[in-house]
Amino acid sequence: MRHAKKIAAVVGAAALLAAAGCGKPATNGNNGNGGTPSAAKQVTACMVLDTGGVDDHSFNQGSWAGLQAAAKDNPNIKPSYVSSNSQNDYTPNLTTETNKGCDTVIAVGGLMGTAVAKIAKANPNQHYAEIDAPSSGSNVYGLQYNTAQGAFLGGYLAAGMTKTGKVATFGGLNIPPVTIYMDGFWEGVQYYNQKNHKNVKVLGWNEQNQKAGTFANSFTDLNKGKQISQAFIQQGADIIFPVAGGTGLGAGAAAQASNGHVNVIWVDTDGCTSAPQYCKYFITSVTKGLTTSVKQYADKVAAGTFPSGNYIGTLANGGTGLAPFHQWDSKVPSALKSQLDQIKSDIMSGKIKITSPSQPK
């Protein structure tokens, strides 16, 4: 049938022409790979991402942003990434990047830990960095984050801001990278109660009972997040700390539905950047410094030094903390702000001990 052919041709042509205009060709040649010889040596930094894609609004995106930021500041850094579709892709992706002759291979995701350890042992001259798992050898740099410290500040802030005397938190899954945040939040509230002789309650989590707690069993189900948040609101909570990726956006939706009566503390990234539609309801965000620490690592590699051992993101080195208050800046009392500064330095000096069992050692 001629029709089928015609249709195929028309669709193809239309697709190309959709973007086509009548402009002029750009003047720069497109075979310019020879380029101008640069004084400094070029370094290739290759990233193996976990499942979820480069645009996951979270883990992969934050890590890749760090590498891109480094490349923007220093054009000698050549960044690239490969994604993993499933656990099966970890080893082949790491092998591909190793064979490609990358100066460093950055593995994003703690589940890749064993695969990285194995390939690093087989290629002792290749440098690796591994996010969310400890270093397994002299050629592997482990980057981990003690987000309980940042979440402690978030918990204290929530306790100071609540009008109902009840705050709530829920997780995506009962796994340590999630519950470490909930632990820190819970501890922050307890510390507030102790310092100010108050009795603010935490719904959804208790550090002393690690098996119980409220979990959505999903990092993507927005409706489930909204449902859980509404249940919390009915129990009297007016500040919610969701630790559940995209599911947490349901808390934003619930806050919106409450007309500002209920508000949210966001997690991982600055919520006003990653989910700007709910910025109005985000008092602040407890951050995990993926972008900062990956950039620092890439900068060091570009300077010719390959760090080894472990990096642990803390309040002191910017590996975790609170994002700016944005629209809430005027609403958070300055007394509370200065108390937070004090607590931050107390955690850094070790005066306040964080007890979460999920902290990286």
Next chain:
Amino acid sequence: MTQATSEAAAAASEPVPPAGEHEPPRRASAWNTILVTLLAFVTAMAIGAVLIAISDQATRSAASYFFSWPWDTFTNAGHAIANAYTALFEGAIFNPTTAANGTLAGYLGPISETLTNATPLILGGLSVGLAFRAGLFNIGGQGQIIMGAVFAGYVGFHWHMPAGLHVLAGIAAGMLGGALWGGLSGWLKAHTGAHEVITTIMLNYIAYSLLAYLLSVKGFQAPPYGQAISNPVEPNAMLFPLFGSSMRVNAGLFIALIAAAAVWWLLKYSTLGFRLRAVGANQFAARTAGMSVERSYTTVMVLAGLLCGLAGVTQILGVNTQITNDIDAGIGFDAITVALLGRANPVGIVFAGLLFGALHAGGSQMQTYTPIDLVQVIQSLIVLFIAAPAVIRAIFRMKASGAGVGAELAKGWNG
């Protein structure tokens, strides 16, 4: 061999198809099947090429001045397509760059990756294909693979046994896990009439959540309990690598090929296989002929689950040493397309598994030039064209020959 003819033969209570005067049309029809499959592949690659060109940044910017200088658009598109498909070839078949190292892994690495990826796909495809032949649609590959991997993995890291024995115990445990999970659906279908599509999907969710729970239980979860990942399987329990430790292809490939041979024999020569095909062709006729339809449903789902359990075994004892939430890696669903492409025929499934294995292996190399999702689009297009052979015949102006190709695909297996 085509499905329709063989099942007609089965229904006519003649296990071995008659030779003689039926031979020429059968052979012609078989060639027709192969030709349509090949053309479906070529067409899918051609559409894939258009998509690669569209997704290429340089081509898109050149297209903005298409009418004043069209050649840039074509050369850029040509580069993008050539780069992407070269990478696909280098990832799946042969890579001159790594071969230049002179090592065995340099020459055979890509083939090893293709075979490694094909192994669980063949096993999963056999599972779905076998159930198809008995008239059941097994969408429960995911759950059965998870259960197979959980059982095999548990034996692999929790038991301590000598080398040969340990891996055998792991394989047996994986088969048991998958067979239990698959058999449950078959039993429910046989005794309560619950539709297997519903029960297998629900059992997928249950297996997935069970695994999520197990990954938080100390003893199953790996210390220091910082991630949802299981303990690593002991080296004794691992399937041995075929070409040394530098390549991932392992004895799991033999398991897949033996399983394919077994399923082929089962369907072609055994009484059980004949019964299953008869139930698949017409359950009422089979019942009238005195066959137990209920027993056939349970049996075929046990066998289908067992095959998926083996896919789980090759996942955990072959390529991954630790179980995560994602141990089935989408194979449970890819297996359906493999079975479709292989026309539910064991030999066809082996080739379909190899093709999809090659696409998977090449896909991770291709993503340097083009989004990784494109490989999945090409896979889906292949299946789409095979399921609608009329489109391929129309494009290439082929003559239709009998009911032949894809008739059973167009109407569905369970209709």
